[in-house]
Every structure is written in C-alpha cells, then in structure tokens.
Amino acid sequence: MAKLGVLLLNLGGPDKLEDVRPFLYNLFADPEIIRLPSPLFQAPLAWLISTLRAKKSQENYKKIGGGSPIRRITEAQAQSLKLQLQQLGQEANVYIGMRYWHPFTEEAIAKIKKDAIEELVILPLYPQFSISTTGSSLRLLDRLWQRDPELQKIKYTVVPSWYDNAIYLQSMANLIAKTIDKVKNPQAAHVFFSAHGVPVSYIEEAGDPYQKEIETCAALIMKTLNRTNPYKLAYQSRVGPVEWLQPYTDNAIKELAQQGVKELVVVPISFVSEHIETLEEIDMEYREIAEHAGIETFARVPAPDIDPIFIQSLADVVVHALGDRRISFSETIQPQKNTKLYPQERWEWGMTQSAEVWNGRLAMLGFLILLLELWLGRGQILN
Numbered sequence: 001m002a003k004l005g006v007l008l009l010n011l012g013g014p015d016k017l018e019d020v021r022p023f024l025y026n027l028f029a030d031p032e033i034i035r036l037p038s039p040l041f042q043a044p045l046a047w048l049i050s051t052l053r054a055k056k057s058q059e060n061y062k063k064i065g066g067g068s069p070i071r072r073i074t075e076a077q078a079q080s081l082k083l084q085l086q087q088l089g090q091e092a093n094v095y096i097g098m099r100y101w102h103p104f105t106e107e108a109i110a111k112i113k114k115d116a117i118e119e120l121v122i123l124p125l126y127p128q129f130s131i132s133t134t135g136s137s138l139r140l141l142d143r144l145w146q147r148d149p150e151l152q153k154i155k156y157t158v159v160p161s162w163y164d165n166a167i168y169l170q171s172m173a174n175l176i177a178k179t180i181d182k183v184k185n186p187q188a189a190h191v192f193f194s195a196h197g198v199p200v201s202y203i204e205e206a207g208d209p210y211q212k213e214i215e216t217c218a219a220l221i222m223k224t225l226n227r228t229n230p231y232k233l234a235y236q237s238r239v240g241p242v243e244w245l246q247p248y249t250d251n252a253i254k255e256l257a258q259q260g261v262k263e264l265v266v267v268p269i270s271f272v273s274e275h276i277e278t279l280e281e282i283d284m285e286y287r288e289i290a291e292h293a294g295i296e297t298f299a300r301v302p303a304p305d306i307d308p309i310f311i312q313s314l315a316d317v318v319v320h321a322l323g324d325r326r327i328s329f330s331e332t333i334q335p336q337k338n339t340k341l342y343p344q345e346r347w348e349w350g351m352t353q354s355a356e357v358w359n360g361r362l363a364m365l366g367f368l369i370l371l372l373e374l375w376l377g378r379g380q381i382l383n
C-alpha cells in the first residue's frame with residue numbers, strides 16, 4: 001500500500017502579539033487577497049496596510065488572550081482525523097499547512113518529502129471554496145510542485161470544497177440543535193448564519209463560487225436540521241473601503257431586531273475552528289450590537305473544532321477523495337492574471353488618464369515605502 005498523507009490547509013493566525021504585524025504583512029502581500037496593477041507595489045502596500053492595521057488588530061487579539069487559537073485547534077483536528085482514519089483501517093500521516101503563519105505550507109511540504117509520502121489528499125479546512133482562501137493555498141502549492149521534480153512524483157488529489165458532505169451537514173445541524181434547545185423559546189429562535197465576507201468583485205469579476213457555496217450550504221444545513229425556525233445569512237469581517245458581500249452581519253442583526261426578533265442562534269458558517277472572527281468579532285462586537293438593538297438572547301453555536309461527527313466528516317471526505325477521480329491544481333478555479341481583486345474596483349485598467357495618474361502616485365508611494373522598509377529592515381516575504 002502506498003504511504004498516505006493528508007495535508008490540511010488553513011489560514012493560520014498569530015501565536016502572540018508580536019506576530020500580528022508580520023502575519024498581516026503576509027496576508028496583504030498575497031495577490032489573491034490584494035492584487036495591484038504591478039506586482040512591484042505589492043510588498044510596499046502590504047507593509048503599509050499591515051503597519052497601519054497592526055495596532056487595532058493587536059487590541060483585538062489581546063481580548064482573546066494575546067494570540068490566535070487556530071494553530072492549537074488545527075493540530076487537535078489533525079490528531080483526531082489521524083485516529084478516525086485509523087479506525088476506518090486507513091493509516092495516514094496528517095500534516096498542517098498554514099497560508100500566512102506557522103506552520104507554513106512550505107514547512108508541511110518539507111515534512112511530506114522527508115516522510116517519503118507517495119499518495120497525498122489535499123484537504124482545505126474551508127468547507128466552501130474561495131479564491132482568497134483555498135484558491136490562494138492551492139496556487140502556492142501549484143508553484144511549489146512546478147519547481148520540484150520530487151513533489152511531482154507524489155500521486156496527489158485536491159478536495160476543492162466539501163460544504164455538501166452529508167456528515168458535515170449533520171455535525172453542523174447537531175451543534176445548532178443543541179444551542180436552539182437551550183434558548184427560552186426554541187421554536188421561534190432565529191437561526192443566523194454569519195459567513196466571512198469577500199469583496200463583491202471576487203464573485204462578479206473573478207468568478208469565485210464562494211457566495212453560491214455558502215448560500216447552498218446554509219440551505220442544506222437547515223434542511224438537515226429539519227426544524228421550522230426561520231433563518232438568515234449575512235457576511236462579516238469586512239476590511240477596507242470597497243463593497244463586500246451583503247447583507248453585512250451588523251446591519252442584518254439590527255434589521256432583525258427592528259422586526260421584533262428577540263432570540264438569535266448565531267452560526268459561524270465558513271469557519272471550522274474558533275479564532276478571532278468567532279471569539280472577538282461575533283462573541284464581543286456583534287453581541288454588543290445585538291444587545292443595543294434589543295435582541296435578548298444571542299446564543300452562539302460553537303465552531304466544530306474536534307466535534308466527533310465533524311471529524312468523521314473530514315475522514316469521510318478523505319476516503320471519498322481516495323476513491324474518486326484525482327483532481328489537480330490546474331482544474332481548480334483560478335482568477336485571470338489581470339482580474340480586478342480587492343481593493344481596486346474604483347481604479348481603471350489600461351492606459352486611461354486616471355490609471356496613469358494612479359500608477360504614477362502609487363509608484364512614488366511604493367518607492368518611498370520600499371526605501372523605508374529596506375532602511376528599517378522589516379517585513380517578511382514568503383514566496
């Protein structure tokens with residue numbers, strides 16, 4: 001039997017407060033998150049945004065204990081998945097490749113090579129596909145594969161998304177049902193799905209299937225839940241000035257409160273582990289907004305973490321991937337090279353007058369920042 005590996009992909013998060021700025025730098029240096037007319041400006045802009053955002057972001061990480069729990073939880077998920085696969089008679093090493101912080105994807109690949117893995121299932125810990133998450137990790141892996149003949153010998157397959165896996169839907173439905181049963185009036189409670197947002201341009205210009213997969217996933221979870229509670233889907237975590245997917249979570253909460261809704265059962269739908277977006281943004285920021293708006297119960301459904309049924313669903317996805325036709329990096333969705341991605345919807349492409357003005361200004365700004373960055377010796381470029 002071939003030596004099997006499972007590579008779990010996730011975003012990663014700062015382990016401590018000093019990691020916040022370089023973590024943000026790595027995130028904003030990713031052309032799948034921000035794409036500029038010229039790659040020359042990518043590093044200076046990432047440096048600028050990460051430096052400007054670091055303080056506010058650090059304050060938020062301070063509120064949840066001074067760092068992200070995403071690494072610890074993902075490691076526990078990896079261990080549980082290994083045991084679950086073992087129970088199914090499938091021996092496998094499980095690796096973790098984070099996109100923007102330790103353990104980086106490159107570190108996981110080095111281990112996979114060292115362990116002489118012959119067959120690999122690449123499983124993103126994002127149930128729904130987005131160019132900004134799974135897509136970004138797959139593009140990085142594709143680049144690593146293209147330049148390494150040793151990696152090219154591995155028989156790999158990619159799971160682009162698994163939001164419709166029946167066991168995953170059951171695990172989400174169970175977690176929701178348990179929370180519903182604890183509120184004052186379980187029949188009337190409003191199930192409120194909050195998904196991480198993406199800029200509208202990802203969907204409309206780059207063809208990101210994210211919104212469709214999130215909407216379908218919420219509907220499938222409600223079908224599996226099999227209760228008559230009303231539900232609503234909204235998008236959180238907007239960054240920057242451009243339009244993101246709507247309705248925004250804060251506005252949707254206020255609207256429901258205005259309609260007289262008193263009890264919300266809040267489901268973090270695009271996340272499979274607790275981290276800053278659930279522990280700080282939902283549990284603190286949105287809870288406060290809800291209470292101000294007159295919502296009496298704000299009951300948050302826990303992220304799946306190492307819920308046994310959830311771990312069974314990951315194992316099920318792996319087993320199916322091994323039996324199904326193999327999927328390569330090139331078959332997954334990739335934006336065109338010149339696709340507009342966050343944040344430049346308002347900029348124009350080509351040699352229009354406004355583009356030239358913007359390019360000139362950006363070139364100046366980029367050059368100054370680059371000098372400053374070199375002078376300060378800061379920044380941490382990954383690829």
Ligand SMILES: C=CC1=C(C)c2cc3[nH]c(cc4nc(cc5[nH]c(cc1n2)c(C)c5CCC(=O)O)C(CCC(=O)O)=C4C)c(C)c3C=C
Binds near residue numbers: 027053126
């Ligand atoms: C499905 C999940 C996610 C999508 C889609 C996504 C898109 C996306 N995110 C940013 C900017 C930031 N994201 C940040 C943190 C963060 N994002 C996700 C997931 C998705 N992001 C997670 C799990 C986390 C938490 C990591 C952790 O610390 O545990 C942050 C940093 C936090 C902050 O400063 O607010 C930023 C910034 C963009 C721009 C984007 C799509 C274009």
Ligand SMILES: [Fe+2]
Binds near residue numbers: 196237
């Ligand atoms: Fe994010």
Ligand SMILES: [Fe+2]
Binds near residue numbers: 237276277281
């Ligand atoms: Fe956030």
